[in-house]
Amino acid sequence: MKFILSEEQMLFRHTVREFLEKECTPEIARSGFNRERWAQLAQLGAVGLAAPADEGGLGLGEVDLVLLLEEAGRAALPDPLIETSMVAIPLLREAEANDLLLEAADGDVVMSVGLAGSRYVTYATDADVLLLQLGGAMFALQRDDVKLQLMPSIDMARPVFRVEWLSEAGTKIGEGADLVEAAFDRAVLGAAAQLLGIAQRCVEMAADYAKERHQFGKPIGSFQAIKHKLADALLMVEFARPVVYRAAASIAEVSHHRERDVSMAKVYAGRAAKRATRAALQTLGAIGYTQEHDLHIWMKRSWSLEAAWGTSDFHRDRIADEVMG
C-alpha cells in the first residue's frame, strides 16, 4: 500500500498548472474552445497522455489523466479534454483504431463523444470527429454526418448539443459492453476530476477574498462564521481527493469495483464542488452573484458537470446496488 503520487506525477501537475495559469486566465476561460491552445496542449502531451508512446502519446495512465483534468477544472478550461483525452483516446486505443488515435493524440483531430448514458454531446461544433454510441457499438462520424442543435445552456463555454444522425454514415470503431461501459466510466471519472479541481479553486478564491475584504474593521476571514464555512468546504475537498484518485486506480487495474469506485468519485467530487461553490458565493456576497467577478464561471461549470454523465443520485444508486446487492 503506497497511496501517494510519484515525483513525476507532481511535476507533471505543476507543469500543467503553470501552463493553464498563463494560457487559460479567467478572461480566456469565458470565451470557449480555441484551436491554438488545443495545439499547445497537444504539444505539452496533455491531449495524447493516454495514447501509446509510439502513437504520438505519453503512454501514461488514469491517475495522470485525473491530475490533468483536476487542473483543467481548476482553470475552468473550456476544451474537450474529458471527451478527447479521457474517453476517445483510450477507446480508440482499445479498439485499435490507430490512424484516428494518432491524429487525436497529435491534436490535429478534436474529438467529442456521445454515450448512451447522456442526452447531449459537448463541444460538437468544435470537434472534427464525434464518437457516438448506438446500442452496444461505437461509431466515428464526421460533423457533416450529423445534424447539431446547440442547446441554450447556462455554461456556454462548455456547449452542449442535441445530435441527430443524418444517414447510415459513420464507421464502426468497436463494440461490446466492456467497451461502451468503460467509456462511460471514464467520462464519469473525468467529470469527477474536474469537479474536484473546481472545488479546490473555489475554496482558495473564497479564502483569498476573506483575507482581503474588511467589514466591521476586520478581515471577514477572522469571523468564525466564515472560517467554519470555508473549513467545511475544504473538508469536502480533501476527503474527495483520495476517492477520485482511487477511482483512477480502479480503472487502471480493471478492478471489479470499478463502477462503484467511479460513481463514488462523482458523488464525492460533486458534493465537494457544491459545498465549495456555495461557500464561495456566500463569502463573496453580492459581487459573487455578478458576471463582473469570475466565480460564476466555476459555479456554472460545476452545475453542468454535476448534471453530466449521471447525477449524484444516479451514481449513489449505482453504489447502493453494489454494496447492498
Next chain:
Amino acid sequence: MDLNFTPEEEAFRVKARAWLEGNAPAPMESMDTPDGFEQHRDWEEHLYEHGWAAVSWPREFGGRDATLIEWLIFEEEYYRVGAPRRLNQNGLFLLGPVLLEYGTKEQKERYLPKIVSAEEIWCQGWSEPNAGSDLASLTSKATRDGDEWVLTGQKTWCSRGVYADWMFGLFRSDPSSERHKGLSYILVPLESPGVTVRPIAQIDGEPGFAEVFLDNVRVPVANTLGPEGEGWQIAMSTAGFERGVALRSPGRFMASADRLVSSYMAREHLVSPSLRNDVINSWMEVEAYRLYTFWSVSRKLAGGTIGAEASLNKVWWSEMDVRLHDTALRLLGEDATLPLGDEHWLDGFLFSLAGPIYAGTNEIQRNIIAERVLGLPRS
C-alpha cells in the same frame, strides 16, 4: 501509487486475523463498570501476552515493530471480529507516542511496558472547570520544591479516571507565565497523597468521567515529560496524533458500517425506503475515511508530516460516527431507545455523541483548519 497491500502486509493480515478469530472475547459489559473494567483488563492482558497489544510499538517495549499500514490492518481485523474498545487507549494512543518521541530512556523503560500490559491504566488531565476549549487558560499549578513538583488544582472530564492508576497532565510551572507558555507536562501517580478522585456519571449512568483534585501533591521532577515549560507544544503533538489516525483508525468505523448495511438489509421491507440513502451515505463516509487515512499515512511514511490536517480527520470521523449511529437508531424504529438485541446501537450512539466534543471540540478544529490550512486571520 499502489493501492494494493504488499505480500508482507497481506501475510500480516492473515496472521492477525487467525489469532483474533481464535481469541476474540465474548461481548463485555461497559468498561466503566467494575465488572466490565476487569473483563476489559483481562482481555488487554491476553492481547499483551500474545504480542498484539501495541503492534506498531518497538519490540523492546512490548510491541511487534509493525508498520503504520500494518497497524491499520490490525485495527480492521480487530474490530471485524467484534473485539472491544481499548481500555488503556489514553496510554496506548495518546501518551505512548509522546513518550516514544520525547521521553528519556528511563521514562520509556519505566512506563511503556506497563501501558502495553494494561498493568497501569492512564487518564488525561488537561481540561479544568474553567479551561475547556480555551485550554491555555488552565490554572493548575506545579511549584518547584527541590527535586519535587508540588501540584495544586483541579482537573476534570478525565475519562476512566475512576479506574486509572496514573494521569498525564498539564500544569502551569512558571507562575509568571501566560497562556501557552510556562506549562509543563507531568506524569502523576493517582495514589499520591493529596489526590482525590470524584466519579462523574456519564450520560449512560456509568462513572466514565472523573474529576481529579490535587492538594499539594508531590511528584518527582523526573516525572516531567519533555523540557520544563514546553508542555503545550508536547501536548499539542499528542493532540495532533489523537485527532489524526491514532485514536480512531478506520477499522472500528468499517465494522460499524458493515453492521449498518446488514441491519438495513435485514429490515429493508419494514423500514422507510428513505433510509436507504442514509445507509449508503454512511457507508461512503466510512470508505472515504479509510481512503483518506491510507492517503495521509502513506504521505507520512514517505517523509511528510500530519500537521493541522489532523483537524480535518477529527471533524470527519466524529461527525460521520454520529450520523451513522443516528441512521442505525432510525432503523430500529420504536425500539431505538431500548437497549435490546445484540446490535448495541444505543451504546454506540451515546458514545458517538461525545466525539465532536472530546480531543478538541469540532469548533476549535474548524478554527485550526481555517487558520492553519487556509491561512485565515486569527480572531
